Amino acid sequence: MSRDSRFDILFEPVKIGPVTARNRFYQVPHCSGMGYRYPNAEAHLRGMKAEGGWAVVSTQEAEIHPTSDLTPANEARLWDDGDLPALSAVTERIHAHGSLAAIQLVHNGLHVANRFSRMIPLAPSHAVSDSLDPVQARAMDKADITDMRRWYRNAALRAKKAGFDVVYLYAGHDMSVLQHFLSRRHNDRSDEYGGSFENRLRLFREILDDVREAIGDTCALAVRLAVDELMGPSGITCEGEGKDIISALGELPDLWDVNLSDWSNDSQTARFSEEGYQEPYIRFVKSVTTKPVVGVGRYTSPDSMVRVVKQGILDFIGAARPSIADPFLPKKIEEGRIDDIRECIGCNICTSGDNTNVPMRCTQNPTVGEEWRKGWHPETIARSEAPEPALIIGGGPAGLEAARALAQRGVDVMLAEGGGEWGGRVARECRLPGLATWGRVRDWRIGQLSTRVNAELYLHSPLSAADILQYGIPHVAIATGASWRTDGVGRTHRMALDFLSEGILVSPDAILSEGAEAVPSDGPVVVFDDDCFYMGSVLAELLARRGRTVTFVTPESQVSPWSRNTLEQARIQKRLIGLCVEIVTAMALAGRTKDQLELSCVYSGRSRPVDCATLVPVTARLPDETLWLELKAREAEWADAGIKTITRLGDCLAPGLIAAAVYSGHQYARTYQEQVDKDRVPFMREDIARLYGLRSG
Numbered sequence: 001m002s003r004d005s006r007f008d009i010l011f012e013p014v015k016i017g018p019v020t021a022r023n024r025f026y027q028v029p030h031c032s033g034m035g036y037r038y039p040n041a042e043a044h045l046r047g048m049k050a051e052g053g054w055a056v057v058s059t060q061e062a063e064i065h066p067t068s069d070l071t072p073a074n075e076a077r078l079w080d081d082g083d084l085p086a087l088s089a090v091t092e093r094i095h096a097h098g099s100l101a102a103i104q105l106v107h108n109g110l111h112v113a114n115r116f117s118r119m120i121p122l123a124p125s126h127a128v129s130d131s132l133d134p135v136q137a138r139a140m141d142k143a144d145i146t147d148m149r150r151w152y153r154n155a156a157l158r159a160k161k162a163g164f165d166v167v168y169l170y171a172g173h174d175m176s177v178l179q180h181f182l183s184r185r186h187n188d189r190s191d192e193y194g195g196s197f198e199n200r201l202r203l204f205r206e207i208l209d210d211v212r213e214a215i216g217d218t219c220a221l222a223v224r225l226a227v228d229e230l231m232g233p234s235g236i237t238c239e240g241e242g243k244d245i246i247s248a249l250g251e252l253p254d255l256w257d258v259n260l261s262d263w264s265n266d267s268q269t270a271r272f273s274e275e276g277y278q279e280p281y282i283r284f285v286k287s288v289t290t291k292p293v294v295g296v297g298r299y300t301s302p303d304s305m306v307r308v309v310k311q312g313i314l315d316f317i318g319a320a321r322p323s324i325a326d327p328f329l330p331k332k333i334e335e336g337r338i339d340d341i342r343e344c345i346g347c348n349i350c351t352s353g354d355n356t357n358v359p360m361r362c363t364q365n366p367t368v369g370e371e372w373r374k375g376w377h378p379e380t381i382a383r384s385e386a387p388e389p390a391l392i393i394g395g396g397p398a399g400l401e402a403a404r405a406l407a408q409r410g411v412d413v414m415l416a417e418g419g420g421e422w423g424g425r426v427a428r429e430c431r432l433p434g435l436a437t438w439g440r441v442r443d444w445r446i447g448q449l450s451t452r453v454n455a456e457l458y459l460h461s462p463l464s465a466a467d468i469l470q471y472g473i474p475h476v477a478i479a480t481g482a483s484w485r486t487d488g489v490g491r492t493h494r495m496a497l498d499f500l501s502e503g504i505l506v507s508p509d510a511i512l513s514e515g516a517e518a519v520p521s522d523g524p525v526v527v528f529d530d531d532c533f534y535m536g537s538v539l540a541e542l543l544a545r546r547g548r549t550v551t552f553v554t555p556e557s558q559v560s561p562w563s564r565n566t567l568e569q570a571r572i573q574k575r576l577i578g579l580c581v582e583i584v585t586a587m588a589l590a591g592r593t594k595d596q597l598e599l600s601c602v603y604s605g606r607s608r609p610v611d612c613a614t615l616v617p618v619t620a621r622l623p624d625e626t627l628w629l630e631l632k633a634r635e636a637e638w639a640d641a642g643i644k645t646i647t648r649l650g651d652c653l654a655p656g657l658i659a660a661a662v663y664s665g666h667q668y669a670r671t672y673q674e675q676v677d678k679d680r681v682p683f684m685r686e687d688i689a690r691l692y693g694l695r696s697g
């Protein structure tokens with residue numbers, strides 16, 4: 001297939017100062033959780049993007065000095081020449097596929113606590129560090145400013161030595177000393193670096209000049225700038241100083257990469273924003289500079305990409321998440337394979353990797369983070385040399401991905417789903433408020449399966465152990481999912497609560513299947529959330545929108561605390577407050593009377609009642625393993641029936657994230673005929689000793 005001519009504009013080369021990008025697809029800097037501690041993983045991740053057709057592939061932020069130490073986060077580092085081999089490996093893999101390599105230099109200023117280096121953080125003015133650490137940053141004096149300029153210069157020289165084509169100055173996400181100097185909130189200096197707009201811009205200008213001189217005329221110089229902090233007048237705004245900065249510095253860099261600050265505003269999830277959500281803030285940029293502009297907004301539709309270029313909003317289609325969900329997105333557009341694009345669902349499981357200091361994972365792309373250590377390629381899987389048929393039971397994310405990837409390997413695969421629709425939990429969850437895009441997990445896999453002649457798909461096919469033994473298909477995978485518990489057991493209550501009788505209980509599964517109607521319309525509803533991620537809040541939101549009086553009770557001190565890792569926590573809490581959901585924190589379940597639940601404070605044990613006609617406990621799930629247990633009980637019959645292996649996948653093995661279910665299905669498809677050696681580490685590990693010269697060979 002060849003590309004549709006209406007997408008030609010996306011494949012035009014664009015000059016960035018002295019270098020030229022071969023097309024308009026631009027992987028903007030994004031963290032990966034791999035960074036300096038997992039250099040091979042990082043290099044292979046970035047190389048994969050280049051192979052997939054992104055003309056520019058950027059690193060994550062690169063700390064330029066030990067006074068900018070984000071430990072335990074795992075970003076890129078350029079503290080000294082010892083960091084060069086890891087970064088050279090990145091540029092080599094990007095260049096191998098004809099793309100430009102970009103690096104984002106940062107001094108994190110007051111954003112860091114310097115937990116590892118134990119050095120004092122630096123800031124324009126005395127300030128408490130951004131984290132909760134009991135650490136303060138020191139106001140920089142003139143000597144510090146001289147040092148800072150030299151550190152940027154040295155880092156730029158090293159970046160060039162490592163082979164980067166584009167060197168970035170980062171003034172975004174409220175994470176960089178350059179943004180801190182620009183900000184009236186952070187900068188109350190009275191010298192020539194504070195006060196007036198020009199004074200607050202001075203350090204930025206100086207460092208731009210220094211870095212330009214350092215990199216010479218073979219590397220491009222880019223700026224990543226937050227044009228709006230969504231804080232109104234107490235922050236940078238796109239009508240105010242965001243615009244003034246670009247107007248003042250307009251032609252100095254070779255490229256403007258513009259976005260929103262902080263990170264939670266920049267990487268909004270689909271629950272809170274649509275594709276292209278940054279356009280209202282960044283559309284002015286091209287009117288004040290002639291330099292190419294890149295911006296983001298979770299663009300996955302090629303038509304939207306063409307539109308933003310044609311409308312003169314952007315020159316490059318910037319992407320972090322769409323490039324994670326589908327590293328081959330540009331290639332697929334180029335080859336006219338639009339239906340093959342694996343669209344990002346905007347769930348931010350990827351950001352949770354960085355926020356928990358581990359290599360990232362992705363709901364849609366199970367191979368991300370596994371490019372090096374497991375050798376997984378997002379587009380290709382070795383065909384099975386002696387394929388044996390497989391039967392997959394359960395058409396949720398685990399079963400769908402297992403079937404899809406097995407079919408791709410050339411295996412004859414049969415997928416049986418007991419219900420009347422595909423997708424399992426994603427089919428149900430994507431009907432919840434704000435989660436419609438999650439249906440893409442199902443849609444992409446069904447789309448891919450429908451093109452395979454070796455895949456047979458059956459709905460309305462609840463299989464029993466007897467059915468499976470009768471079919472005698474050599475490899476069987478059970479992906480029958482999980483159900484929410486209704487006995488109160490979870491993190492807080494480790495034993496069943498016997499006062500929870502059927503009378504007042506409505507399980508999350510009932511709401512997922514029947515909608516808000518599962519909950520009686522009269523009387524107050526209590527959602528008890530001990531799960532701590534999205535489900536409790538989204539059910540509360542659904543019920544409140546349908547006119548129920550909702551109290552949200554959590555043993556934690558915030559609504560949905562794990563969603564801090566997906567950058568959603570503040571938005572979720574704000575939304576529930578906006579819907580007049582009463583939020584009760586730090587409370588567990590203690591007992592009940594006819595119309596009330598008794599809550600007890602998790603610290604003091606002091607109790608208080610809450611009116612409750614219906615309780616929705618969002619605590620934990622149990623695997624739906626009946627089928628597995630029946631088959632296990634008849635294991636002696638497997639061989640005679642012609643069955644070699646029966647394997648549990650996804651939530652049926654252990655309930656978890658949708659991302660984990662997809663990963664489980666993918667893993668199965670790659671290894672279904674292999675004997676698992678449980679004593680062996682199932683992936684390659686970074687050889688840190690060798691990397692740092694402690695061991696040769």
Ligand code: ADP
Nearest residue numbers: 394396397398418424425463480481650651661
């Ligand atoms: P996962 O997240 O692990 O993929 P889901 O709960 O999303 O799990 O999906 C499990 C699917 O398995 C559901 O759609 C359910 O209807 C289906 N299922 C459960 N038991 C059977 C069975 N015995 N035969 C066929 N399908 C089943």
Ligand code: SF4
Nearest residue numbers: 344345347348350362
């Ligand atoms: Fe998109 Fe979710 Fe994958 Fe992140 S984890 S890239 S938001 S699908």
